[in-house]
Amino acid sequence: MTQLSTAQRRIYKAAVRLFAEKGATQLNVSDLAQEAGVARGTIYNNVENMDQLFQQVASQLSKEMHQRVYHSFAAVEDPAERLSIGMRLFIRRTHEEPHWGAFLNRFALGDVSLREMFYSQATTDVLTGLEKGRYRFPQSHLASVISLIACSTLGAMLLVLEGIKTWRDAGSEAAELVLRALGVPEDEAQRLASIELPLLPALD
Template sequence: MKPLSPSQRRIHQAALRLFAEKGVSQVNISDLAQEAGVARGTIYNNVENMEQLFKQVASQLSKEMHERISKSFADLQDPAERLASGIRLFIRRTHEEPQWGAFLSRFAMSDASLREMLSSQATSDLLSGLQAGRYSFRQEQLIAVISLVASATLGAIFLVIEGLKTWREAGSDTAELVLRSLGIEEEEARRVATTDLPALAPLG
């Protein structure tokens, strides 16, 4: 993944905040320059148009989160623990970075790279868990199960954004219910969903 320059990173961070708040079509060059704290010329030098910028921001966000999740799971072997931790890491990051969560909540189902971010790690853990007999669902149900995991995670993110649940409550409840839907017994699902959560690995 090609690293962003300092100016590009400021523009991307500003765009994420503005897109989450206003939507893509309502953001203009002046808004972006002001939010990023850069000159309009810097925006023109780095941004082709808002639609293209949105795609770049979504793609970069997806790649970064996928990289950080993968590193965070280096010591986790159990597919159920990995799946539960992945769900909870997304929800905890929403608490720590509300505008990141708001961006994801608004666009995750309509953008391919964001959908990939939500589903890629989960797919691996679901397949390995199924093959190991950890989960109970039919192979042909995989796409529906991936959708269930992604939808449940986004629902929990919404609860945190709206202040209806703490990230710990939303994360543990969602992870437990997802595991139970996959055939994990209630007591074990609760244990896995409330175990100590690994830190989200930094970039680089």
């Protein structure tokens, strides 16, 4: 993944906040500079094309979160446990970084890069779980299963953003319900949905 400079990280973080707040995929230079606390010239020096900024931010955010989640459960072999961890990490991060969560809630299902963040690893793990007999559903339902996982995660994130549920409750309940829907027994689904979460490692 392309490493961002300090100025670029600051600008991208400000862009995420503005995209989330405005619900639009276009920003003007003045608003972005003010939000990032930098001069307009810094924006021009670090943003190649304002018209493409949303896609650049979405792609960077997707790759970053995908890698961090992957590293967080790299040593976990059980696909059901990996699924529980992955979903709940997204929900916990929403509590820790509300603008990040709001950005995903507004745009994740409509943007290819952001959908990939949800779909790529989940698809691999779900197929592995199906092959190992951890899950019970027709493979022809795979696309619907991945959509269920993504929508359940985003829905739980929204509950956290709205203050309706704590991240722990929203995460555990969403993970348990998805695991049960995939055929994991109720008691085991409850256990997997409440195990302690690992840290979300920072990227070098």
